[in-house]
Amino acid sequence: MQESKPHVVIIGAGHAGGTVAALLRQYEFTGPITLIGEEPIPPYHRPPLSKAWLKGEANAESLALKPLEFYAENNIDLWLNARVARVDRVGKKVAFLNGNILAYDILIIATGSRAIYPPIPRADSGGIMLLRTAADAEQLKATIGPGKRLAIVGGGYIGLEVAASVRGMGAEVVILEREERILKRVANPILAKFFQSYHEARGVTFELGCHVASFGSENGQVTGVWLGDGRGLLCDAVVIGAGVHPNEDIAKEAGLECDHGILVDLEARTSDPYIFAIGDVTRRPMPIYDCLFRMESVPNALEQAKQAAAAITGRPAPAVEVPWQWSDQYDLKMQIAGYPFEADTVLVRGEPTSAKFALFHLKGDQVQAVEAINSPPEFMMGRQLIGSRKAVDRVKLADPTISMKEVVAERDA
Structure with a gap:
């Protein structure tokens, strides 16, 4: 049988x-x-x-x-x-x-x-949406365009990506963040400041350290956002990006x-x-x-x-990989490798104002994580440094005139 x-x-x-x-x-x-x-x-x-x-x-x-x-x-x-x-x-x-x-x-x-859906009054109004599925994306695309204004609740990477895309569609964008800065949970202050400045230069406005008290609506459709300090902001749609x-x-x-x-x-x-x-x-x-x-x-x-x-x-287990992720915003390509667990130093390689730089998070002389903006070599070689767990020469790593290949070769010497 x-x-x-x-x-x-x-x-x-x-x-x-x-x-x-x-x-x-x-x-x-x-x-x-x-x-x-x-x-x-x-x-x-x-x-x-x-x-x-x-x-x-x-x-x-x-x-x-x-x-x-x-x-x-x-x-x-x-x-x-x-x-x-x-x-x-x-x-x-x-x-x-x-x-x-x-x-x-x-x-x-x-x-x-x-998605985490904050318990905000009138959050069931039309035009208030998440962005988790193709249906969500299609709804937002049909709602937003030139002359429209989008409010994004949450200043994380998804919110920033949506902001960049919506600005490209000709709509206005305001990002509402309850923390004192964007990307508080996931990024270094240097990187957060860079992204905020980059978005502001392209017309995005930010309300930081704010509390969304309620949504305004008319005939079941969202018309604005009321903040905890009593201010009201008009909008045609809202995207909730408050985590998952x-x-x-x-x-x-x-x-x-x-x-x-x-x-x-x-x-x-x-x-x-x-x-x-x-x-x-x-x-x-x-x-x-x-x-x-x-x-x-x-x-x-x-x-x-x-x-x-x-x-x-029953196949052999695959080799353990160094975790990585990415985010595309405007002409920026951000690539992240690793996580800054127990990091005690942040080393900046390159100049943030050039929109081409990398942040290396170090624990002693070990690289724990790298956040690279428009810098593929720093990302790729950074992943190698994270995976190797070997010490790195901080002086050479901080010097953008020294190639990342040379930095890694020095480590392997």
Whole structure:
């Protein structure tokens, strides 16, 4: 009697879920695969939503991870417009909101994260939106244009990317940030000051250290924002960019170990040996820094998809990667490698006013992270320095007349 092949069910058809499904087939997994997504379209690239999609340079077809026919050709059963309500670990089943039940042998949770929606009065008015899906991006694109004004609640990278794109569409933009500076949670003050100045020079205005008390609306449509100090700002639309939460609810309810994200190992395996988790929803080991951390990036989703696919198919585990991410704003290309955990020094290489520079975060003489603006060599060589964990010559690193190759070569000498 022929042994049946294990059925892999993937909850979440974002970048992580779509990638792990494709990798399983690439790694010659021949069992059935079911990929479940809440949206009506197949997996797609999300970073361009705040850039190319808004500017009309991309659509669902051009951003698709794989052509629609790929899934049928590779025997990947794609369930769209479907939402899982709970996971039954004992029975190895997932239950859907519509009452359907699906059995699994191996489960992969790739549910990503959801936007934090502040409890602000009249936040349900029309024209107040998030930017998490293609539908969100399409709504914003249809709302904003020349002569319109957009208010962005939150001065993080997504808010800045949206601001840059909307300015390019001819609309006015005001960014409302409750902290005393933008990028407070994720970037050094030097970098925050640079980005704010760059945006201000292109017409974006900022309200820092402000509290959004309520939204103004008329006939159910947003008309403005009321601040805690009593001031009112007119606008035609609002984008909420106040951070995200991991979508770990079904994992918690199923009894999986969670701590601000589903806890996984370097195989992306959870506390249940038959369940993996990948992408934004996970809190994972970071061997370079000897800690656990939850990352919100496409490269992390791809790395964990490789880890899970390798573990499921019995392949050797992939090498641990140095984490990285990026942000495109106007003509700026920012590339970030690593995280500044326990950094005690920030070294500036280049001149910020030139819009071509890099910030190196050091712990002693080790590079922990690099933030590079229009500086690919600093980013690429910086990743090598982070991964090597070897000491670096600070004087040479700070001197932009000395090439990064020479800096790295000196380290390896």
